Amino acid sequence: MTATEERAPVAGGFPAGFVWGAATSAYQIEGAVDADGRGPSIWDAFCRVPGATAAGESGDPACDHYRRWPEDVELLAGLGVGAYRLSVAWPRILPEGGGRPERRGLDFYRRLVDALRERDITPFVTLYHWGLPQALEERGGWRVRDTAERFADYAAVVHEALEGVPYWTTLNEPYCSAVTGYAEGRHAPGAREGHGALAAAHHLLVGHGLAVARLRERARPGERIGVTLNMSPAVPASPSAEDAAAARRMDLMVNRQFTEPLLGGAYPGDMAEVYGEISDFSFRRDGDLAVISEPLDFLGVNYYYPIHAAAAPYAQPDPALRSAFDIGVRTVAPDGPPVTGLGWRIEPDGLRDTLTGLAARFSRLPPVFVTENGYGDDGDLDDTGRVAYLAAHLAATRAALDDGVDVRGYFCWSLLDNFEWARGYAARFGLAHVDYATQARTPKASYRWYRDVIAGRI
Numbered sequence: 086m087t088a089t090e091e092r093a094p095v096a097g098g099f100p101a102g103f104v105w106g107a108a109t110s111a112y113q114i115e116g117a118v119d120a121d122g123r124g125p126s127i128w129d130a131f132c133r134v135p136g137a138t139a140a141g142e143s144g145d146p147a148c149d150h151y152r153r154w155p156e157d158v159e160l161l162a163g164l165g166v167g168a169y170r171l172s173v174a175w176p177r178i179l180p181e182g183g184g185r186p187e188r189r190g191l192d193f194y195r196r197l198v199d200a201l202r203e204r205d206i207t208p209f210v211t212l213y214h215w216g217l218p219q220a221l222e223e224r225g226g227w228r229v230r231d232t233a234e235r236f237a238d239y240a241a242v243v244h245e246a247l248e249g250v251p252y253w254t255t256l257n258e259p260y261c262s263a264v265t266g267y268a269e270g271r272h273a274p275g276a277r278e279g280h281g282a283l284a285a286a287h288h289l290l291v292g293h294g295l296a297v298a299r300l301r302e303r304a305r306p307g308e309r310i311g312v313t314l315n316m317s318p319a320v321p322a323s324p325s326a327e328d329a330a331a332a333r334r335m336d337l338m339v340n341r342q343f344t345e346p347l348l349g350g351a352y353p354g355d356m357a358e359v360y361g362e363i364s365d366f367s368f369r370r371d372g373d374l375a376v377i378s379e380p381l382d383f384l385g386v387n388y389y390y391p392i393h394a395a396a397a398p399y400a401q402p403d404p405a406l407r408s409a410f411d412i413g414v415r416t417v418a419p420d421g422p423p424v425t426g427l428g429w430r431i432e433p434d435g436l437r438d439t440l441t442g443l444a445a446r447f448s449r450l451p452p453v454f455v456t457e458n459g460y461g462d463d464g465d466l467d468d469t470g471r472v473a474y475l476a477a478h479l480a481a482t483r484a485a486l487d488d489g490v491d492v493r494g495y496f497c498w499s500l501l502d503n504f505e506w507a508r509g510y511a512a513r514f515g516l517a518h519v520d521y522a523t524q525a526r527t528p529k530a531s532y533r534w535y536r537d538v539i540a541g542r543i
């Protein structure tokens with residue numbers, strides 16, 4: 086990297102108090118899947134299915150963070166971040182999903198939170214970053230309402246045990262849990278059920294709302310409660326009316342079916358039309374929307390790229406027989422925008438549009454944090470591409486602030502290279518490189534660049 090690239094400008098100052106952070110998640114970094122009474126999660130089970138993940142890899146040993154966490158806290162301190170977004174592994178706390186909490190699992194997170202606070206790093210704790218206890222999946226997983234209730238119980242247990250956490254996030258990316266996990270089967274639990282995914286999406290939202298209420302009752306002074314959504318603007322692939330309608334259907338599936346009930350208290354009016362007439366939504370109960378739309382103190386937004394959508398034939402032409410998620414859309418790769426090392430399109434304006442769009446649409450929009458944004462490649466230490474990506478997305482965040490959106494912070498995904506779900510270890514998002522043979526961490530050029538941004542030197 087040249088000196089100029091290493092100083093890629095961030096486009097103006099950020100407000101005093103703007104939170105600079107880095108993010109990880111439990112299953113992607115912890116390893117130690119059998120340690121201290123941890124139970125199996127749907128990801129442990131999924132990774133054992135032949136062909137489910139690249140090279141048959143799993144989150145064991147990942148970055149062995151469960152044992153090496155003091156070193157990772159030092160990496161965060163060296164970066165100078167004011168905040169660290171981590172997640173708690175449900176099966177470490179309640180190995181069977183419910184019942185008696187496992188003290189050793191809670192102690193691990195207590196020690197981590199204490200160490201962060203000693204370094205003046207504010208913990209942002211996510212309660213669910215995809216690791217459902219396998220015991221609950223065997224009782225129906227997110228297809229059934231009971232899982233939402235178990236989630237609220239688990240949230241209360243973790244909240245009670247962990248002091249010194251000012252920011253609590255219920256779910257990470259319910260879209261991925263529901264659609265990638267229960268419709269497409271590319272993520273755990275690997276189900277390919279259209280209708281099952283609609284029920285899963287609903288029960289995730291109900292679980293979120295029940296957990297918000299439980300945390301709210303017990304909140305210590307100053308604690309804030311929110312949720313994190315992955316958001317991708319759906320852009321019509323052409324000016325045609327058909328592609329505009331296709332983009333709107335995609336927007337419903339990825340964004341609106343979550344934002345509207347959470348922030349607006351109602352499901353979008355086009356749910357039944359988009360998901361087909363056999364989608365009876367019988368899993369919804371009176372009162373659910375009031376639960377789901379419990380007021381939030383903040384919204385987390387994860388942004389990587391927009392989706393370019395074109396109309397496509399339905400797999401089932403008869404709408405009366407069409408299953409959910411057969412929505413008549415194909416995604417297209419437009420000419421022009423550059424791509425990351427993983428081939429993801431780089432379109433920073435999509436982040437600005439997402440943030441300004443939320444503010445325009447929801448009068449009740451709480452303060453927003455960009456809780457994930459990052460660049461994947463094969464692990465180059467001289468990661469010019471990552472620096473350019475982060476600089477451009479920080480500029481987009483800055484532009485949204487100028488547009489009047491109340492953005493309070495930005496978290497880079499990720500502190501470390503880690504287990505990137507179905508892609509395994511080959512896809513690397515870290516500011517620090519991890520050598521999985523030795524578990525050595527090596528800061529990349531982007532780590533130094535981000536450190537200088539945070540310090541106000543860039």
Ligand code: FCB
Pocket residue numbers: 110113257258261315387457498505506514
């Ligand atoms: C997000 C996930 C995160 C990570 C990034 C690259 O969808 O929340 O765990 O895998 O993508």
